[in-house]
Amino acid sequence: MIYFDNSATTEPSEEVLTSFVEVNKRFFANPASLHLAGRQVDALLEKSREQILNIVKAPEGIVTYTSGGTEANNLAILGFARKFKHRGKHIITTKIEHPSIIEAAKQLELEGFEVDYLPVNREGVIAIEALAEKLRDDTILVSVMHVNNEIGSIQPIEACSQLIRERTRAIFHVDAVQSFGKLPITLTGDGPDAMTISAHKIHGLKGSGALITRAQITPEAINYGGGQEEGVRSGTVSTSHAATLARAMRMVAERTNVAAYERWRKQLIAHVEQVPEVKIVAKETSAPHILSIAFKGIKGEVAVNFFQKNNITISTSSACSSKSNDVSHVIEAIQLEEQFKDGVIRISFGEFNTDEQMTQFKKVFMDFIHLLKRGKSNDFK
Ligand SMILES: Cc1ncc(COP(=O)(O)O)c(C=O)c1O
Incomplete structure (x- = not known):
């Protein structure tokens, strides 16, 4: 064949598959356990986190492991909006986002937030002037995808980022699921505050992704339980998914x-x-x-x-x-x-x-x- x-999904690389089996065999303990095996697994989890932060040039940032792009996008939209609602209830995104952004934004509308969906031109690109017009003092979150999954259009992320920083205190989130490894995107300089990554789009595994922030900012949790991942994402973390995400990101950054x-x-x-x-x-x-x-x-x-x-x-x-x-x-x-x-x-x-x-x-x-x-x-x- x-x-x-x-863009729908990629074949996992041999290296990723080998790591997955190896980590499951050797590092299967629960990373939250106090015993030696648990601490070894936790060390691997942290090492993967560090590698991911280095790749996106955000050594001071936070990686929250998720089940993929959909969960990371939900966490960003729902979690940041709810966390910063004391500052305002206005959000901006675009009309061509992935459903995991648009449907989460619609949910926020039901909760009393106001959402502006920026239009795009015939090439599928937003106008920076339209973003400038919509930014307000009470804008708390802007989310713009880097590369559209259906038509491939690229949004002006740096220009958006500069504008948002100049004008507001809003969090700028980017869905980088389709762009990571193909176009430069980091959480440094004029990069965004947070981004979403999905492993299965970069020759990693389905069921694995992350929300990465450049600084020590975290969204409010959207699920409840044992308080893993600094309380942001409860549930026992899959170390093999975390380690193979880091591996896929490294490989795609190096060799695409x-x-x-x-x-x-x-x-x-x-x-x-x-x-x-x-x-x-x-x-x-x-x-x-x-x-x-x-x-x-x-x-x-x-x-x-x-x-x-x-x-x-x-x-x-x-x-x-x-x-x-x-x-x-x-x-x-x-x-x-x-x-x-x-x-x-x-x-x-x-x-x-x-x-x-x-x-x-x-x-x-x-x-x-x-x-x-x-x-x-x-x-x-
Ligand atoms: C731009 C974009 N965002 C988010 C997602 C969702 O990612 P996942 O399949 O890992 O949930 C996709 C998947 O098609 C995507 O293309």
Whole structure:
């Protein structure tokens, strides 16, 4: 199988799988236990934490291990808003966030918070002026994703960060699930105050992620129990998930071949653009590993099935919305032309892709177009 759905999830690397087994065999004790085995496990947990903080250049910060990006985003939105509500009840995010941000923000609206959802342009990018207009004295939290998971658009994180720091005391949180390892993002200088990471998007394991803050700030807990993770996230921490998260972050930071992703994206764009009925979505602003294209008058599923028959795995816009028939909120937000709305597919690269696979993709793509032109669709005649 040629796997081009790395934004949905990636294949775990051999190193991560080996570490997972080893840590489970040798370090299975409860890190909260006082005995020697427990202290050894705790030491490994802390070592992983330190490594993660070094990678994101926040040695003074805090890593809260979570079950993945969804939980870390919920913790950031619900936890920071509730913790700082004495300062104000205004929050800003965008219209194209992952559902784990948008649904958490909607929950806060039910609790009496006021949320502004910034619009994006046709490239899927917010205007910094729009953020400036919405910032208020009572804004306590701003959350902006770095790279959109459906179309790959990149937000101006540094500019947002500078503006928020100049104008307010609000916490600036970034969902870096899709960008970490592909675009520079750290919690230093003009970086944000907090960010979300998910291991399974970077050749780590599902069920593993973190909310990382640059300073000693923590959100209010959103679950209750034994008070692990400084009381922020109760539950026995999985040391193997923590250690493999650190390992995946280290490996992806060291060896992701971003130049190859950029080259592949350019090659595929040049190839696909030969067909006038196909449109590149977020062409100018997208991250190197995501290519979103839209077919005129064709359903994305039709393309996905054709590629599948030819042993190539791609997806419609996102894994979360790919099973529902509704047009995704991201595609609505960028105001994609009506004839293209149903025809969006996403090709996303990872470490195990090769030049030969791009050649194969190009061939199958043209086979698909020829099939359509032979009479399946009026637009393609
Ligand atoms: C941008 C973004 N944020 C958050 C998530 C959720 O991460 P997880 O699958 O680890 O819960 C995803 C997963 O698709 C994502 O793409």
